[in-house]
Amino acid sequence: MADEPKEQQPSGVPAGDKPAGSSAPTSTPPAKAPAAAPPAAAPPKPAAPPPPKPPVQLQTPLNNELVGRVRAKFAAALLEAIEDRKQAILTVECGRLAEVAQYLRDEEKFDLLSDLTAVDWPRREKRFDVVLNLYSFAKNERLRVKARAGDGEQVPSVAGVWPTANWLEREAFDMFGIIFAGHPNLTRILLPDEWQGYPLRKDYDIIEQDTSWVKENLGIESGQ
Amino acid sequence: MASNTIAGTGEKQQTLLGADELILNMGPQHPSTHGVLRVKLKLDGERVIGSECLIGYLHRGVEKIAENRTYQQFAPYVDRMDYVAAVSNGLGYCEAVEKLLMVEAPPRARVIRTILTELQRIASHLLWLGTHALDIGALTPLFYCFREREEILKIFEKYCGARLTTHAFRIGGLQYEAHDTLEKDVERFCKAFEPRIKDYEDLLTQNRIWLGRTKGVGILQAADAIALGATGPVLRASGVKWDIRKAMPYAAYDQYKFEIPVGATGDTYDRYMVRMEEMRQSRLICLQAIENIPAGPIMAKVGKVLKPPPGEVYHSIEAPKGELGYYVISDGTVQPYRVRIRPPSFVNLQSFDHMVKGHLVADVVAIIGTLDIVLGEVDR
Numbered sequence: 352m353a354d355e356p357k358e359q360q361p362s363g364v365p366a367g368d369k370p371a372g373s374s375a376p377t378s379t380p381p382a383k384a385p386a387a388a389p390p391a392a393a394p395p396k397p398a399a400p401p402p403p404k405p406p407v408q409l410q411t412p413l414n415n416e417l418v419g420r421v422r423a424k425f426a427a428a429l430l431e432a433i434e435d436r437k438q439a440i441l442t443v444e445c446g447r448l449a450e451v452a453q454y455l456r457d458e459e460k461f462d463l464l465s466d467l468t469a470v471d472w473p474r475r476e477k478r479f480d481v482v483l484n485l486y487s488f489a490k491n492e493r494l495r496v497k498a499r500a501g502d503g504e505q506v507p508s509v510a511g512v513w514p515t516a517n518w519l520e521r522e523a524f525d526m527f528g529i530i531f532a533g534h535p536n537l538t539r540i541l542l543p544d545e546w547q548g549y550p551l552r553k554d555y556d557i558i559e560q561d562t563s564w565v566k567e568n569l570g571i572e573s574g575q
Numbered sequence: 576m577a578s579n580t581i582a583g584t585g586e587k588q589q590t591l592l593g594a595d596e597l598i599l600n601m602g603p604q605h606p607s608t609h610g611v612l613r614v615k616l617k618l619d620g621e622r623v624i625g626s627e628c629l630i631g632y633l634h635r636g637v638e639k640i641a642e643n644r645t646y647q648q649f650a651p652y653v654d655r656m657d658y659v660a661a662v663s664n665g666l667g668y669c670e671a672v673e674k675l676l677m678v679e680a681p682p683r684a685r686v687i688r689t690i691l692t693e694l695q696r697i698a699s700h701l702l703w704l705g706t707h708a709l710d711i712g713a714l715t716p717l718f719y720c721f722r723e724r725e726e727i728l729k730i731f732e733k734y735c736g737a738r739l740t741t742h743a744f745r746i747g748g749l750q751y752e753a754h755d756t757l758e759k760d761v762e763r764f765c766k767a768f769e770p771r772i773k774d775y776e777d778l779l780t781q782n783r784i785w786l787g788r789t790k791g792v793g794i795l796q797a798a799d800a801i802a803l804g805a806t807g808p809v810l811r812a813s814g815v816k817w818d819i820r821k822a823m824p825y826a827a828y829d830q831y832k833f834e835i836p837v838g839a840t841g842d843t844y845d846r847y848m849v850r851m852e853e854m855r856q857s858r859l860i861c862l863q864a865i866e867n868i869p870a871g872p873i874m875a876k877v878g879k880v881l882k883p884p885p886g887e888v889y890h891s892i893e894a895p896k897g898e899l900g901y902y903v904i905s906d907g908t909v910q911p912y913r914v915r916i917r918p919p920s921f922v923n924l925q926s927f928d929h930m931v932k933g934h935l936v937a938d939v940v941a942i943i944g945t946l947d948i949v950l951g952e953v954d955r
Contacts, residue, residue: 409884409885409886410886435886435887435888436674436675436677436886436887436888438887438888438889440887462801463801463804463806464804465804465806465889465891465898465900465917466889466900466902466915466917468902468915468917470904470912470913470915471913482902482915484889484900484902484917488801488815488817491822491823493889495889513802513804514802514803514804514925515802515803515804515922515925517925518921518922518925519804519922526638539631540630540631541630541631541634541954541955542631542634543631550636550639551638551639555639557639557640557642557643
């Protein structure tokens with residue numbers, strides 16, 4: 352119970368709250384300024400919501416039958432099973448993601464991959480979370496599966512399990528630079544192929560862009 | 576016979592007359608691509624043997640913008656993704672953040688949200704029907720569809736002052752109380768709309784040209800549809816009876832009776848029939864909802880500054896085009912740490928290659944239309 356949020360906090364809050372927050376405003380004064388101003392200007396108002404916060408434990412360990420079966424099958428490869436706001440989240444070892452995915456689809460009937468995406472936690476040792484949102488028609492249930500991956504680490508592709516992962520993994524590669532091993536065609540999908548940089552990484556600034564690409568292809572100094 | 580390798584797959588493809596395959600570029604400015612979709616077609620004569628969608632022309636980095644705005648500041652941005660169904664986008668985002676905050680919109684707000692969202696579904700399907708029929712060569716339905724869509728946009732305008740990018744809802748409920756004539760306007764529209772769906776059907780359903788252009792075109796089997804992640808009418812036309820409004824009800828959908836239409840073969844004609852029936856069902860939901868809009872507040876108690884407790888939530892709704900999901904992570908500050916948008920159009924478009932193989936170039940236009948994509952949402 353107590354160690355779960357801790358897992359979340361050192362990875363989540365220090366990464367997101369302070370450093371990412373402090374790195375962003377330096378370069379984005381217009382975006383941050385109005386956001387930062389209200390809480391300072393109107394402290395009496397938010398006084399109402401905070402009180403319920405501390406006592407509520409939002410991330411609690413999850414121990415249902417599904418978790419039991421996954422643990423029995425994959426043992427130590429299941430790193431964590433928690434519940435956040437009644438949504439089940441499993442964290443598995445990155446190297447065995449495709450295996451777990453295959454099992455969840457075939458044995459647990461999670462036949463629809465709703466979404467596959469990634470999250471960047473730059474202060475963490477393994478900075479990326481690859482996040483799969485699964486749905487089971489048979490059980491009418493959702494399940495989130497996460498795998499932590501370091502920069503440059505190869506994540507097994509699940510495109511062989513759910514073909515829909517093809518474009519979704521390409522998007523994650525495009526935006527975060529995560530390499531999916533075994534992907535049939537891992538190229539950029541939304542940005543131009545020659546683009547340098549991965550925009551959804553936390554260290555990529557909001558007004559940052561590949562200026563040389565913009566200059567070369569659009570003939571202007573800046574897209575801004 | 577000449578053989579060529581399809582890029583990426585290594586698959587050998589044989590052309591009929593031993594001619595070299597022809598690469599035809601379609602878009603991004605082609606009118607039937609409904610925006611800036613670019614498709615590279617590999618052709619054997621008139622027949623498509625492979626395709627590749629090139630997207631991203633409308634990429635604005637919506638998810639990056641979200642990380643640099645407060646929760647409320649980001650809300651209007653979501654209207655600019657699927658800009659023909661802005662109300663649905665707003666509903667999904669507001670409900671996702673409400674889940675993150677662990678608040679619920681009051682019953683009155685939820686019913687009004689349901690009414691507007693269903694009207695938006697009808698408007699979105701009307702736009703789809705008009706343009707899809709136009710692409711295939713039936714000019715008349717477009718004018719009829721825009722006439723009815725205009726009535727819906729007028730209701731939106733009366734409600735919140737905007738017609739397209741409405742920003743109709745707020746996190747926690749609604750900003751605006753329903754205008755005095757909302758029930759009457761919706762009722763009048765619904766009464767007038769029923770015979771008009773019949774008019775569209777008279778024009779198309781038994782039309783021989785329409786049948787010839789849609790029957791058996793772009794077949795998507797149920798198993799393939801699920802594997803490719805297709806949702807919404809595309810999935811239902813393949814025979815999978817799944818609608819998030821029923822499976823995991825949100826807003827006020829659990830209070831109303833409605834049917835989920837499904838198709839059998841998963842061809843373009845089935846998708847047409849499913850969407851036509853969905854408009855009828857949406858009309859029924861609206862009629863049920865206006866009968867009894869509960870009194871009470873329209874806004875839950877949320878602070879002016881939203882700081883959801885750290886954690887994450889995935890919430891999805893049945894948008895007109897399919898499953899629209901929001902995966903929002905909070906780090907306890909006023910700005911979301913990450914907002915991931917699961918766009919139905921983007922995922923549905925992936926089925927395009929599967930559906931188009933073996934068809935003629937003219938059918939490509941029908942298949943792009945039947946997927947009902949909006950490039951603002953595909954590219955974000």
